[in-house]
Amino acid sequence: MHRRIFAPGVLAAASLLLAIPASAASHTPGAPGIGDPYYPYYGNGGYDVSHYDLRLQYQPATDTLAGTATIQARTTQDLSRFDLDFLLDVSEVRVNGAKAAFTTSGQHELEITPKNPLAKGTPITVVVRYSGVPSTKSAYGFTTWHRTPDGGVAADEPEAAWWWFPSNDHPSDKATYDVSVAVPDGTQALSNGTLQSTTSRLGWTRYNWRENKPQATYLATLAVGKFDITTSTSDGGVPVVNAYSEALGDNDGAARASVERTGELVDWLSGYFGPYPFSSAGGYVPNTTTGYALETQTRVYYSPRQFANGSNTSLVVHELAHQWYGDSVSLKGWKDIWLNEGFARYAQWLWSEHEGEGAAQELADYVYASHPADDAFWTVKPGDPGPDHQFDAAVYDRGAVAIQALRNEVGEDAFFAILKGWPKEHAYGNASVADFQKYAEQVSGKPLGALFDTWLFQPSKPSAPAARTASVAQSPTAAPVRPKSWKKIEATNDAHAH
Structure with missing residues (x-):
């Protein structure tokens, strides 16, 4: 047995702790992981997110991303502290309007301590101001941010959010999204859902995207670059937005011959899986060197390499089927x-x-x-x-x-x-x-x-x-x-x- 000797100041602090009402003393930190045995530190405990509002500015020339994330959530336990999954540099955090203390730990944990403990069932608004160069950040020895000659892309599985927005990064905590991105004029910004508006000012164009159905964090995507964007509507009435990098070269024709069939294939899949579950569909092919595709919700990510040997509508069917099996459910x-x-x-x-x-x-x-x-x-x-x-x-x-x-x-x-x-x-x-x-x-x-x-x-x-x-x-x-x-x-x- 080891007897601990307390200094006077420590005894005073201990007395103060005893004076705290039991309701406040019972508050505990949220877990640094949501409880998935495959990825113990992915996601976080203690709260449930309902909406992400991301207001961002991205400079392709330097790969610098700056922004403010406003997160609407509700506590699921009495909380003294909680985590978000994030890698970029944070300058300020507020919880329900009050400045909160914050630090980092582990591979990708942003630990937030609100000014006052939070009771279970409390609605919370978390504001995180941040900036950084995503391509310079890594966790577990890798990065999922793809820098391209004309911009950058966030698209990967089972994680991608840490490189561009703070989140509760696990599919079991889905939320709706507003993603507003300012980029230099002549450059486009793509994300999930439908484009609500664009505005231009002082050499920058802001794209405002909205996904109004619940979406897993790894299915959120951001793509900035020089794109040719096409729009159409399927025979079944689904709006379709596709985008192709202007630098696809020999892969351009095969990519378009595949992805431009999205509306037709959405309608065909609806015959097997029921009505298409989202407000828009589509895909994008950026100028990346990766080799995979990903079913990012409503706006599928395709690597140019997937079309190096010609068109592949079967691949498009696969990714679109995920909109029902994987994205909606x-x-x-x-x-x-x-x-x-x-x-x-x-x-x-x-x-x-x-x-x-x-x-x-x-x-x-x-x-x-x-x-x-x-x-x-x-x-x-x-x-x-x-x-x-x-x-x-x-x-x-x-x-x-x-x-x-x-x-x-x-x-x-x-x-x-x-x-x-x-x-x-x-x-x-x-x-x-x-x-x-x-x-x-x-x-x-x-x-x-x-x-x-x-x-x-x-x-x-x-x-x-x-x-x-x-x-x-x-x-x-x-x-x-x-x-x-x-x-x-x-x-x-x-x-x-x-």
């Missing part, structure tokens, strides 16, 4: 990634059927036959792949075979009712793999635990494929026949490998 935790990637991949299989380039069943057969039992492919569990395999090909391909197995098990009518009903059931919310199984059982009237366990959670090749076609069943050792669509579908693996 977001995962509860990152282990539920199958709900995003398995269904986006399966949408590509449905497009293949539509185009007459291989039925979904033929694609399932091909995936099953292409991987022998000792292939590491089968050790990845799509229903809980672990953070190191979250974007493994098995999450996409085995995950889509699992969906085909579900289709065969419950029948066509129930399957397509599930496919369309799920986005409606959990619109603008969050859900888990367990929630999906429960919903599928409810709609189909069948117990599905064994099927889900076999295809999503066992680290081994199932003993029988998902109702193989007659040709495969008759010649199980024959070389698999590659459907015509496979090459374009497979390219999506590279699109998400980052």
Whole structure:
């Protein structure tokens, strides 16, 4: 036992602490992580955000970003302190109008101590003034800010917000957004949702974007550069905004031939998934050197490299399918990634059927036959792949075979009712793999635990494929026949490998 000897000043402080009302003394710091086992320090505890208002100014020549974030939230516990996830340099923080103390810790924690403790259920307005050069900031040894010759881009998964706005960075805390960005005249600024207005003054143009439906932080995007912007409306009435860097070179034609079909593909996907859930759709192709695409809400990010070998509408189908599966219905935790990637991949299989380039069943057969039992492919569990395999090909391909197995098990009518009903059931919310199984059982009237366990959670090749076609069943050792669509579908693996 060690006896602690207190100095007089410490004893006085202790006496003062005892004099604090119990209600105030019970306030504790919010957790520095929201509780996701894959990423323990992503997100934060103690509050729930409802809206982000970001007023920014960006200078492409120096990659300098300055701004003010105003965050509307509500406390979920008695709080003495709380964190935001952020990397840029902060000059001032206010909570409910009063200046708050702040410091940094860990890889990306901005610790905020309000002037007065906050009771559970209190509405709070947090104002953060900041500036910095995003491309010079890193966490865990990497950056997700992509500086380009004419600007910069924020688009990555599972994190991207830290480099351009303070946030509660986890998909389980979704919010609406107003993003206002001033850039030099002749440069454009893109973000999510719809463009509300533009104003010009003293050599700067300000773009005001609004996303009025709940959005996960990693799905928020910012792109500044010199773009050719096209606008249209789909036959179903969805406004479409697409943008292409003026420096795409040889990739320009293939990019436009793919992304300009967004309106058509949104309407087509609506036939399977129900009405498009957002106020606009579209995509942008900046002048970056990255190799992936990302389903940033309403405004998909595409790397130019994705079109180096020609157009790829299958890739566009994949990213647009995420608007329902991943964006409107977001995962509860990152282990539920199958709900995003398995269904986006399966949408590509449905497009293949539509185009007459291989039925979904033929694609399932091909995936099953292409991987022998000792292939590491089968050790990845799509229903809980672990953070190191979250974007493994098995999450996409085995995950889509699992969906085909579900289709065969419950029948066509129930399957397509599930496919369309799920986005409606959990619109603008969050859900888990367990929630999906429960919903599928409810709609189909069948117990599905064994099927889900076999295809999503066992680290081994199932003993029988998902109702193989007659040709495969008759010649199980024959070389698999590659459907015509496979090459374009497979390219999506590279699109998400980052």
